[in-house]
Amino acid sequence: MRDCATKAMAGPRPVVFSGPSGAGKSTLLKKLMKEYDSVFGFSVSHTTRNPRPGEENGKDYHYVTREVMQASIDNGDFIESAEFSGNMYGTSKAAVQDVQAKNVICILDIDMQGVRNIKRTDLNPIYISIQPPSMAVLEKRLRDRKTESEESLQKRLHAAMEDMKFSKEPGVFDVVIVNDNLDNAYEQLKNALLEEINKVKKISMSS
Numbered sequence: 395m396r397d398c399a400t401k402a403m404a405g406p407r408p409v410v411f412s413g414p415s416g417a418g419k420s421t422l423l424k425k426l427m428k429e430y431d432s433v434f435g436f437s438v439s440h441t442t443r444n445p446r447p448g449e450e451n452g453k454d455y456h457y458v459t460r461e462v463m464q465a466s467i468d469n470g471d472f473i474e475s476a477e478f479s480g481n482m483y484g485t486s487k488a489a490v491q492d493v494q495a496k497n498v499i500c501i502l503d504i505d506m507q508g509v510r511n512i513k514r515t516d517l518n519p520i521y522i523s524i525q526p527p528s529m530a531v532l533e534k535r536l537r538d539r540k541t542e543s544e545e546s547l548q549k550r551l552h553a554a555m556e557d558m559k560f561s562k563e564p565g566v567f568d569v570v571i572v573n574d575n576l577d578n579a580y581e582q583l584k585n586a587l588l589e590e591i592n593k594v595k596k597i598s599m600s601s
């Protein structure tokens with residue numbers, strides 16, 4: 395893990411977003427990337443899960459088979475990978491390097507296993523946890539999203555309980571945001587990233 399080939403490039407610090415499935419990470423990230431499209435770039439992960447309606451290969455994820463993904467992991471192409479809710483997920487070195495080459499802030503959306511693994515690398519990101527106001531609200535959001543089978547939903551809720559505990563461990567996250575009211579959560583997110591956003595804006599104005 396330590397030979398992460400991503401640090402060599404100088405530039406803005408990446409940002410890791412984590413938190414239970416359904417807490418609202420993608421919703422907040424999409425808002426952020428819409429408002430600051432030239433400041434952030436998304437690290438497109440690989441996954442073995444099927445695309446959801448509206449998701450695009452290469453934009454939301456690289457959708458691959460388990461065999462292809464395992465071969466790439468064995469080949470050393472990934473910074474981190476994890477099994478989540480019955481599927482494989484992972485961040486390739488190329489995904490991060492593609493964003494960092496543009497000198498923008500690289501955003502990683504990863505689960506808690508990914509956070510643990512990234513902490514063993516030299517990536518040095520800002521760690522942000524997005525948490526739901528309660529398990530009941532989380533369950534409602536996941537059910538209303540209509541993306542999960544009952545089995546997948548139960549697995550995600552089980553993982554969420556662990557994740558909520560993890561977010562309270564001292565020193566893991568730089569910022570923990572409770573996504574109750576979306577506008578409030580978004581304001582907190584922007585405030586947490588303002589310094590980094592301004593750095594990127596300054597660099598792009600001077601180049």
Ligand SMILES: Nc1ncnc2c1ncn2[C@@H]1O[C@H](COP(=O)(O)OP(=O)(O)OP(=O)(O)O)[C@@H](O)[C@H]1O
Pocket residue numbers: 413414415416417418419420421422535536538539573574575576577579
């Ligand atoms: N503050 C909020 N209030 C009400 N609904 C919300 C809020 N934030 C997000 N949602 C809704 O909750 C659902 C889950 O949000 P989202 O898909 O962004 O979660 P996620 O954390 O990215 O999940 P996953 O990790 O599974 O991708 C979505 O249908 C979204 O529209």
Ligand SMILES: Nc1nc2c(ncn2[C@@H]2O[C@H](COP(=O)(O)O)[C@@H](O)[C@H]2O)c(=O)[nH]1
Pocket residue numbers: 411412413414415439440443474475476478483484485503504505506507508509
């Ligand atoms: N460790 C990693 N976790 C990842 C990665 N990409 C996404 N995720 C996490 O998986 C769950 C489920 O995502 P979904 O799109 O199926 O709802 C969620 O918590 C993501 O943060 C990755 O590359 N590595």
